[in-house]
Amino acid sequence: MTAPLRTDPATVKVALGDRSYDIVIGRGLVASLGARIKMLRPGAKAFIVTDENVAQTQLGAVKASLDNVQITANGTVVAPGENSKSYRVFEQVCEAIIAARIERGDLIIALGGGVVGDLAGFAASAVRRGIDYVQVPTTLLAQVDSSIGGKTAINSAHGKNLIGAFHQPVLVVADTATLDTLPAREFRAGYAEVAKYALLGDAAFFSWLEANWRDVFAGGKSSGSSAREHAIAVSCRAKAAIVARDERETAERQLLNLGHTFGHALEAACGFSDRLLHGEAVAAGMALAFAFSARRQLIDPAEAGRAIGHLAKVGLPTAPKDIAGGLPAVDRLMDLISQDKKVKRGMPTFILVRGIGAAFVDNSVDREEVRAFLSEKLAEK
Ligand SMILES: NC(=O)c1ccc[n+]([C@@H]2O[C@H](COP(=O)([O-])OP(=O)(O)OC[C@H]3O[C@@H](n4cnc5c(N)ncnc54)[C@H](O)[C@@H]3O)[C@@H](O)[C@H]2O)c1
Ligand SMILES: [Zn+2]
Secondary structure, X not given: OOOOOOOXXXXXXXXXXXXXXXXXXXXXXXXXXXXXXXXXXXXXXEEEEEEHHXXXXXXXXXXXXXXXXXXXXXXXXXXXXXXXXXXXXXXXXXXXXXXXXXXXXXXXXXEEXXXXXXXXXXXXXXXXXXXXXXXXXXXXXXXXXXXXXXXXXXXXXXEEEEEEEEOOOOEEEEEHHHHHHOOHHHHHHHHHHHHHHHHHHOHHHHHHHHHHHHHHHHHHHOOOOOHHHHXXXXXXXXXXXXXXXXXXXXXXXXXXXXXXXXXXXXHHHOOOOOOOOHHHXXXXXXXXXXXHHHXXXXXXXXHHHHHHHHXXXXXXXXXXXXXXXXXXXXXXXXXXXHOOOOOEOOEOOEEEEEEOOEEEEEOXXXXXXXXXXXXXXXXXX
């Protein structure tokens, strides 16, 4: 059976008053991007920010779609990878937008993964004190996470995402066909964030993922399945609901950090290198959060095992021993945990669980308890 060219798009609303916007999800949506933009902002010019990999595989179709409806589009192509979230590249992107005479009524298009989305979104927030932008996410992580919610940023020498702004997009178009060219490892890493929504707040979605994850991975390449689109739509709905209730992360939005306190420390321990992708670190971090919650007798160990087992089954790391190249000693990991952005007065915030789909924010976790737990985990062979 051949892959379907299109699936009916699903629309998820992010309800933020006069800054509300739609996330449209479906296979083949890039073809209608131009028409959607024309409807949203008649007469506007567009400026596309993308990276070299995405330019090779997706830029032609995006330009053709804009061209079809006579939208004038310029753009800039940055190098792929986290290093493009720098002051230097940020400056280049801003200058290119100004040189193309993009004005306040025009639109920036962020075409790519989370790196391009964060960089282009931040440039859009800054040039002329704010230009509207459209997210066209092309990685699974970007489709279910980074393109939604308006967090934009570049990195500082002191840490990731420390220079940025909240700037909501005016539209998100998630074309699942763009994922066909994504390397399998990147797709799997993005799946960790899909599993995160299930694990933090939706037990029924978790059961569905256990039964359907193979179709989600196969996507349109398997017999006409729309399991991938369903998983992305459920994930977007979960994030949209949380963002609508807590846009600036004062409370509930913290739940989206499930797996991220441990995960960021692991990522930093690997030097934010290809040894451990963000989603892989989050998977290991979530597994640690479940194991730690079981150790604190918050959750039935069998249920924690079920959560960890699913992550392992799809091929994600779930323990320090799964991380190639080894990890530093526990003291170093504890230092990295206390440097987490989410630290309040030296005590990191942990997202712990009372069950699958029942995460909560815990500000009272004892340092020594975390150290003892991590020592045990590091000793596992
Ligand atoms: N703003 C937020 O709320 C938020 C949330 C989570 C993560 N992030 C940020 O997102 C970034 C990570 O995003 P990412 O995982 O998408 O990484 P990424 O943007 O670096 O993309 C991963 C790799 O895939 C390539 N690629 C992208 N789309 C492709 C496609 N369709 N076909 C082939 N190759 C493709 C890219 O060129 C890159 O090499 C981090 O900087 C992180 O801080 C932001
Ligand atoms: Zn994440």
